[in-house]
Amino acid sequence: MSTIFSQIVEGEIPARVVYEDETTMAFLDANPLAPGHTLVIPKDEYERLNDIPDDVATDLYATIHRLIPAVEESVDADASTVAFNNGEEAGQEVPHVHCHIVPRFEGDGGGPIHAIAGDRPELADDELDDIAADIESRA
């Protein structure tokens, strides 16, 4: 069973497509958080960013890079929040990687990315050192 976004890629369900190339596509979000709210996807189905091969990741970022100014300028936005919900526990509902470009306006009442987190952890310096070393060893 293909994802709803694969069905958009295949033209099986309609969408307001604003950009398309061989490997990526961008279209307006059906339930926008702001005018111009755009989703950028790889055409092939990958559930999480972690699953995307390097070449597709490069293509995906190139499309995001291209669409950010296009989206902002089209709705005369002051800024934009650009984000992925990467995994169900992070709020991802459609299991097909998608980048949200949400235009932002002065005084729009929205928050920063920092607003997504719950209670902030208290981490001692040695814990931070261990985490940093562990990430570095895997990167």
Ligand code: 5GP
């Ligand atoms: P998520 O929570 O997975 O990061 O975001 C999924 C997004 O996809 C939501 O913002 C939702 O409004 C959007 N969406 C869900 N179904 C459709 C659809 O059929 N067409 C379009 N254009 N957007 C959709």
